[in-house]
Amino acid sequence: MIITEMELREIWQKTEGRIIALPQGSVLTPLARDFIRSKELQIQLEDRAGTEVKKPLPSKNSQGHKPEQMTHLYQSELVSKNHSIIALRGQLDLFQTLLVDTQIDFQAMGKLELVERLEEVAALAREIMAAEVKRQPFAFKTLWGLTPDEIRERSHYPHKYYGVAHSPLSYKQGAAVSKLHQLRAKIREVELYANRAFTDGRGECGRVDLVQALNRLSSAFYILACEQQIKA
Template sequence: MVVTEADLREQLRRPTVGAQVVVPAGSTLTPSARDFIKQWALVEVTAPASEATPTTTERPDGTWDRASQFPVDLTGEQPRCVCCGAQPDSKASSLTQLNAHHYAPKTHPRIKLRGKVDSLHSLTLMVQGLASRRGEAGLAAALGSLAAYCRELTSAEYNERPADPFELPGWSSDELHRATHDPSGVLGIEHLTIDGADDELQHWLNIGRSTTRELEICALETFDSPHHPYGASICHGLNRLSSVWYFLQLAWKRGGVL
């Protein structure tokens, strides 16, 4: 279990110096959570995981695959700069919010990664629109799930929590893995070797796949430890997402998504 600064603030509502916060046994504190404890000289109280207050890693609605909504919460105290710890009176144009309580330079690795996920999200929505206009309802719905997962990855990175695993309606993670490694056995077609004669939609799906592979490399550079408390799940999610793009290519070639 990962405990974020937002989890601690949810417990305290209004922090005071020396207040107690409950930290589940065996949990990991994010860097901003540790800074928050240090800033307010908070006293950590360890509790069994079964008795601890639920953290933001749990979904009250049970799913990330939902319609887009404006993600920014403008309530709370003014963010601090991760470079100097200060709370600037006004934000310089070279800074942006790293999380709900910290500014960071726009050259920060996480901000670079976030921008690339944003670009993938835009590409996914564009391809979804193309599929929808072509009357490919099943493909458009699947691409909608991919777009929603881009939003899940951004939310996980911003809130410093593990990302939920990707799921495509009607296909388990294991089934998707088998389909992309043995398309002949699962889908009845061979691995793809597309060329310039292929349909435009197939090429856009291929761009989505290759873009996601590049993005996975960026994520691995940002979170280079396989034991990172939340970054490892983002890297894994992007790895699976590139496979899903390939699955959609295969399904399109076969003549249907599901």
């Protein structure tokens, strides 16, 4: 069993004790070992009967070999490829692929303004990915000249800003509107993956900045679709 720094931290937060019991056969990632040292914790390995086993915990990748089912999360920290953050990164990749495909479609349709608008979104998506991988804060300043609060406001009141009421999606609205709603649906799925990755058992989110940015992108696609309904 691979024990990451995030998982170890969650265990420690539940007990807040100096001794943490782990199942026999547990393997700590390098960052997990750093966490133990920083909190001056002691690790006890227990067999299936709950009896303490005094054996040292091996460090993952101690012999320089990375198993195929493992991948790097942050620097030297190895995790299983089904880790929630790795899954989130995959979804961000899929979103960016869909974004490029949509730009190609819009270019063929002669909607060059939309191609440029989506290019700004693509740049923002890359910044979100970089902020997560580098563990850096993400600051959403503007998109298309609109602040996050302005994007949210316009998505809530499209009739006020675009003369378009909230309405079900229809083929009559045109292909461009449909494609924008596909992007909106995909980024909302990415937001769900982000919530799973960064929200702990107590409901506290460790990366509100990223989750909020993804939510505002969902609103941005909606107002872009509203603008297209006017032009359709």
